[in-house]
Amino acid sequence: MKHLLDTHDLSIDDIVNILDVADRMAEVNRRQVPKVPALKGKTIATVFFEDSTRTRLSFETAARRLSADVLTFLASSSSVNKGESLRDTIETLSAMGVQAFVVRHKSSGVPLQLSQWTDASVINAGDGWHQHPTQGLLDAYTITREFGTPTSLAGRTVAIVGDIKHSRVARSNIDLFTRLGARVVLVAPPSLLPSHVETWPVDVRSTMDDVIDNVDVVYLLRMQLERMQSASIPNLAEYTRLYALTPERAAVLQDHALLMHPGPMNRGVEITVDPADVAGSRILQQVTNGVSIRMAVLFTLLGGDSVSSLTAGGEA
Amino acid sequence: MSQSLLLQNVTVVNPDAVFVSDVLIQNGRVSAIGNGLTGDIVVNGSGLYASSGFVDLHTHLREPGKEEAETIESGSRAAALGGYTAVVAMPNTDPAQDNVATVAFVREQGIKAGLCEVLPSGCITVGRLGESLAPFDQLAKVGVTLCTDDGNGVQSESLMQQALVAAKKLNITMAQHCEVSEMTIGAAMHDGECCSHLGVPGWPAEAEVQMVLRDIELVRRTGGRLHLLHLSTAESVALVRDAKKEGLPITAEVTPHHLSLQDTLLKSFNPIFKVNPPLRTPRDIEALKEGLADGTIDAVATDHAPHAGHTKEQPLDVAPPGMLGLETALAVVNTAVTLDVQKLAALMSWNPARIARLESHQGRPLAVGEPANIAVWDTTSVWTVQKDALASKSKNTPYHGMAVRGRVHHTIFNGELVVHEGKALK
Amino acid sequence: MTTTAVDILGADDVSRAITRISHEIVERNPALDSVVIVGMQTGGTWIAKRLCESVNKIVEGANVPLGAIDISLYRDDYSLRPVVLSAPTDIPVDLTGRTVVLVDDVLFTGRTVRAALEALNDYGRPRAVQLAVMVDRGHRELPIRPDYVGKNIPTHFSDEVAVGPNGVTVSAVAT
Known part of the structure; x- marks a missing residue:
């Protein structure tokens, strides 16, 4: 595996393997000195054309715990705003000697575009409405580990609630969850569902109350407040009434049900209950797992390539 | 009088007929159609179509x-x-x-x-x-x-x-x-x-x-x-x-x-x-x-x-x-x-x-006296599109590397041979 | 490519070597309750397990703990190897102040042992580390020597050495 651009590029074996490696990274993260020399001498550049401090810090923490060197490139302080082409940007950074680029961009497809102009690995850290594969992997990791079924989500129902149409998280998660065997139910107003949603491997419900008492996971998406201007939803109060996780709805969750959110939360919009009061909340655990998953991805992409004849000799 | 240009043995594609013939062009117009014609510049048209x-x-x-x-x-x-x-x-x-x-x-x-x-x-x-x-x-x-x-x-x-x-x-x-x-x-x-x-x-x-x-x-x-x-x-x-x-x-x-x-x-x-x-x-x-x-x-x-x-x-x-x-x-x-x-x-x-309302001099049948705006082409040559071989200043063809069938060989504009064997002459 | 395989040790030889090494461990470590036996994933773990059982049988009341260590994240030769993590590290006790008997099947260049020493350090600061191997096949690239050896076997660099409970085989690979 050279790049991580889209969850669809991963086989089930790839997915299970990354989650497995993440277990090992989680062990490293629990140590007093959570650092191993696995990627010593490698340089990883986080290239964020769109700001996302959390995701960037998660990747940079992961890289440092594997002893890689980290370069940080923020578009807001760069020449990109002066109209530099994507190709020029990536070629310039490649020339500094980088083994992996972690890329965030507000336009779908940019990580894939960049991968054609560099020999380095490219990791998609979120592109437009398209994909956010490490978020999907860390969410799959969180759920499989919580339920103690490391290779499968068979028999589980996950409700993903909110702005599906504009959500890269939803696209990655739906693909991973369904391929691991889960049933996914989307809960959203019609204006926030993607066109042609009937071609997606999901069920659709129009209010939270249709699903809340019989799901294994409630996955809330962040409501992008700027969607208000584009008139995708009539008003926030209406949205909150039908789609938010309220204390009343939290009360009818099954005992084992998990509450998840990719962050950052809009309290009072998609969530009006304090997650600290929800026993099944794994919102902080997701953040912790995010570091392990990103370590696993970096190690899987950069930890080595093919077997050489020098490995002959019984010392494995 | 300018030099004459002879399309030899081409298959003429006109609205009313498709036929093999020589086409002679002189002074910007088709001056003769028939067999065994001679001209100053001769372009072999065997196996090729000639249309407006x-x-x-x-x-x-x-x-x-x-x-x-x-x-x-x-x-x-x-x-x-x-x-x-x-x-x-x-x-x-x-x-x-x-x-x-x-x-x-x-x-x-x-x-x-x-x-x-x-x-x-x-x-x-x-x-x-x-x-x-x-x-x-x-x-x-x-x-x-x-x-x-x-x-x-x-x-x-x-x-x-x-x-x-x-x-x-x-x-x-x-x-x-x-x-x-x-x-x-x-x-x-x-x-x-x-x-x-x-x-x-x-x-x-x-x-x-x-x-x-x-x-x-x-x-x-x-x-x-x-x-x-x-x-x-x-x-x-x-x-x-x-x-x-x-x-x-x-x-x-x-x-x-x-x-x-x-x-x-x-x-x-x-x-x-x-x-x-x-x-x-x-x-x-x-x-x-x-x-x-x-x-x-x-x-x-x-x-x-x-x-x-x-x-x-x-x-x-x-x-x-x-x-x-x-x-x-x-x-x-x-x-x-x-x-x-x-x-x-x-x-x-x-x-x-x-x-485009150009029918007085474009899209005309190949006939004696008609303005000589002619394309000579085939429908069988297979070639691969190469963006760098294109004459356009830009290279944004979606067909780069794709094999296609059919090719323009010669183009005659106002009686002048401007493309010969797939190459622009000016 | 042709391969010729030669059996060097049989199952009985392997068992005898394990028994002998476990006696040597007991002799060398009078303070047996500070010893921990750690097998290297994955080739050393079955040997470590049998050594541990044997040691605990030799000395009445002994309860030497058994651990396992994976050095995948510590190698210095990634570009030469596939990215496959072996079974996980499992260190049941804090290693600080302990004597660790590190166990592997084959000692070759010494690079795996170097990585294991670095990995062990992340679980505490052992008082001493001793090295036990079933086969020492030579070709060291680092200043590392074993404390306990089942059998010294001269090999060519390109030979392959396979160690298991049923014996030891050396295969000469002619390309």
Whole structure:
């Protein structure tokens, strides 16, 4: 595996393997000195054309715990705003000697575009409405580990609630969850569902109350407040009434049900209950797992390539 | 008296007959047709078709304003290599072709290049802004036969209605870019299943269909002549078919790329495949082919849209839409659709010549005394498109590396051999 | 490519070697309750397990703990190897102040042992580390020597050495 651009590029074996490696990274993260020399001498550049401090810090923490060197490139302080082409940007950074680029961009497809102009690995850290594969992997990791079924989500129902149409998280998660065997139910107003949603491997419900008492996971998406201007939803109060996780709805969750959110939360919009009061909340655990998953991805992409004849000799 | 040019042993494709003959050209005209002719310059035409030169209703030459992408000279050369002896230059230049001076400039640059006829189109609205009508009467006086805001649809129904009224009065044609713009804000590809999964803002088919529907009604009301640019959806084809049955003065074109490429190519997120209107689905492609076959669609037009390389190295939703077309049009159409050679010549030359009102000297049969604007081509040579081998200043062809069938060998413009064996002579 | 395999040790030889080494461990470490036996994933773990069982049988009341260590994240030769993590590290006790008997099947260049020493350090600071291997096949690239050896076997660099409970085989690979 050279790049991580889209969850669809991963086989089930790839997915299970990354989650497995993440277990090992989680062990490293629990140590007093959570650092191993696995990627010593490698340089990883986080290239964020769109700001996302959390995701960037998660990747940079992961890289440092594997002893890689980290370069940080923020578009807001760069020449990109002066109209530099994507190709020029990536070629310039490649020339500094980088083994992996972690890329965030507000336009779908940019990580894939960049991968054609560099020999380095490219990791998609979120592109437009398209994909956010490490978020999907860390969410799959969180759920499989919580339920103690490391290779499968068979028999589980996950409700993903909110702005599906504009959500890269939803696209990655739906693909991973369904391929691991889960049933996914989307809960959203019609204006926030993607066109042609009937071609997606999901069920659709129009209010939270249709699903809340019989799901294994409630996955809330962040409501992008700027969607208000584009008139995708009539008003926030209406949205909150039908789609938010309220204390009343939290009360009818099954005992084992998990509450998840990719962050950052809009309290009072998609969530009006304090997650600290929800026993099944794994919102902080997701953040912790995010570091392990990103370590696993970096190690899987950069930890080595093919077997050489020098490995002959019984010392494995 | 100039040197004579002999096309030896070519298969002449005329509307009334297809036959093997020699064709002698002298002083800009066909001077003799028959066997055993002799000439000063002899071009072997064995196994090749000779028809009237192709006419492109839809070419972006980018001059004035974006000379780094194309100039009238480089675009004319690309046209000649594609077998074209006339192109209609789209008016989205900078300044726009909404005034006599710019129109005159474009025409003169075309004459200076001398590779094909460049017919400037005019705008429908001033600056293509959709706010006030362009001065049609002045434009018509300097030879403009076709007005369009191409790149933008004319959103205002009342302006479009007034434009069609004027078209009728001045005996010109309004060419509509069919797109309801408020339905396509930020759009980067066809709004379909593929788009939904890729998370790209979608270009719904309805945005085109709604405009086609509205403009057909306006033609019904006004009687003004309307040409529909680059149809891309099955529903549009059906609407135009019915409108023609009704006898409305409507013509329509389709591009080679809408006949050959589908929306799933955008899975690559490569802006080379971004075009307006967008590449659609196999169902749409089939409907467009049926439209060609039954005459609903009158012409193939390239929408040749050069863009400097770096502009296509931007994100898909930022990069400008458009792709090259002139040098690959015949081959792409011939590869995508099975058509007999007369139908091919009709779509590439005879019909568009009429739509552009160039029928006095373009799209003519090869006969003694006719102006010698001729393309010599075949439908069987297989070749691979190489972007760097194209004459256009830009390289944004979606067909790079693709094998296609059919080739233009020679082009004769005003009696002069401007392309010989696939090479431009000037 | 042809391969010729030669059996060097049989199952009985392997068992005898394990018994002998476990006696040597007991002799060398009078303070047996500070010893922990750690097998290297994955080739050393079965040997470590049998050594541990044997040691605890030799000395009545002994309860020497058994651990396992994976050195995948500590290698200095990634570019030469596939990215496969072996079974996980499992260190049941804090290693600080302990004597670790590190166990592997084959000692070759010494690079795996170097990585294991670095990995062990992340679980505490052992008082001493001793090295036990079933086969020492030579070709060291680092200043590392074993404390306990089942059998010294001269090999060519390109030979392959396979160690299991049923014996030891050396395969000469002629390309």
